[in-house]
Amino acid sequence: MSSTTEADAESVLRLVTPSLDLKRHKGQAGKIAVIGGCREYTGAPYFAAISALKIGADLSHVFCTKDAAPVIKSYSPELIVHPVLEESYTISHFSEEERRQVQEKVVGEVEKWMEIFDCLVIGPGLGRDPFLLECVSEIMLLARKFNVPFVVDGDGLFLVTNSIDLVNSYPLAVLTPNVNEYKRLVQKVMNCEVDEENTGDQLRSLAKQIGGVTILRKGKSDLISNGEIVKSVSIYGSPRRCGGQGDILSGSVAVFLSWSQQLISGHESLSENPAILGCIAASGLLRKAASLAFTKHKRSTLTSDIIGCLGESLEDICPAS
């Protein structure tokens, strides 16, 4: 028996979005970091990082390779971009010992910032370079050590699907697979195929089997589970499927998860799960922004147009004053 219930995404958005206050200072509305961006991909980490700011985070960092950094920086002066990741081709002539030193340096560059971050987004535009993914594995372990929540998307899911221990039993991990990424995750972890008849139950089993991480399965309806409850978000949405919308979602989950954590830590009586709330809020907002962008731009709608509608959509649901 399926127990999936539709979440009231707009109420969740109103619950978790903090009220603005002149007494607050820089950083208190959230400091997010995206781990991603390589020689090949630069748009995805930008979309994730700028979405976080457009929703209301105060600071958004990107940790990417040296090749990707100038391009990501040039998209927007609002981001803080660290050119610290390395791909195999830059160290191909290195000895094992030298490679180990480079890896230590890469991880060290992220470590010195780690404790200031409220949430990481791991994966947008990461690529699949083996050396880079090794470093990112270490960064995930580091985040767990510091108790920093993280959202895993894109090539981060490729990494995690093959090394499920990286996220296993970490309650502050959120995975945001699309149809194909979800399929691989089910095959790898549950050793079976996706059951389209019992999507909710299967999602719950999957999340439980990974030790209670939260999974947001993107689709016509978004489905969210932490191994206990299953929620769906079906409001709004757009028929346009341009690439990059998943990056908006991962950046948004990071912000709303941070805000939910902040909210819950201040209210002992709230028994809600911050990762679940973060996913519901992010899904609801993206679906509304995508729908609004589509009414404005129709077939021409691009991811940047949807990002441009995040503010108006949030304001509509949850006015700033």
Added chain:
Amino acid sequence: MSSTTEADAESVLRLVTPSLDLKRHKGQAGKIAVIGGCREYTGAPYFAAISALKIGADLSHVFCTKDAAPVIKSYSPELIVHPVLEESYTISHFSEEERRQVQEKVVGEVEKWMEIFDCLVIGPGLGRDPFLLECVSEIMLLARKFNVPFVVDGDGLFLVTNSIDLVNSYPLAVLTPNVNEYKRLVQKVMNCEVDEENTGDQLRSLAKQIGGVTILRKGKSDLISNGEIVKSVSIYGSPRRCGGQGDILSGSVAVFLSWSQQLISGHESLSENPAILGCIAASGLLRKAASLAFTKHKRSTLTSDIIGCLGESLEDICPAS
């Protein structure tokens, strides 16, 4: 007994903003230089430099590292960007003698421009590289030799807090610390903690102890002192705390300080302090622009949006014709 009085920021803006005149030529409305921008940070120096232009300066230069230059150039063709600063990693294999030569070259590249500048902004996106900060120390001494005013913000404040002699007793130096930077400054210079009960008096003591430099302490109300008087600016403002607003302020102080100096040098009877006037005007304008941007963009407001409102805000207070 505190003697902090609220400044009439709008009257100050009207007083110091020069009337436009078809007979004037390029440069007369101000030539500003930002010293900042390194491998890691490029947004901050851009925000400071473009803000100066948007307020009405004629020319805005940026002196940054080779890595930062193409990115800052790409943000806007309006800026003149000099890729002259060096970080330690580019000279790590140099001898002591070679490093000294590099430093001389860096400082020389700035020196040949120095006398044309009406004001420098030192610090936005500077980073904390030891070699780079050594060069910037020399640039500060040079500015003092040429009697060029300078505004110190961001990592420039990190440098100055640890080497207070760089600004000590220079009446044309303005420091613009935020809450955390102010705290470190008080600890280092006064050897005590911030006294939130007597903020005005403590700020005046601090400014006096640094030999009468002007300090603009950013906060819910901005507080300004040169060791003699204490002024506050509390009008307008926005609850959004996205990173980068401090860069707008530092670029704005540079322009208004230049204009104030120009005004006062032409009117013997005016006994006002140009640094104090510059801080009041800049604070008032930023607070109005931030407030206007917030009414338009709400939670989605980014620093670029505030910069986009500088012109409209200034025009509203002080029409160009």
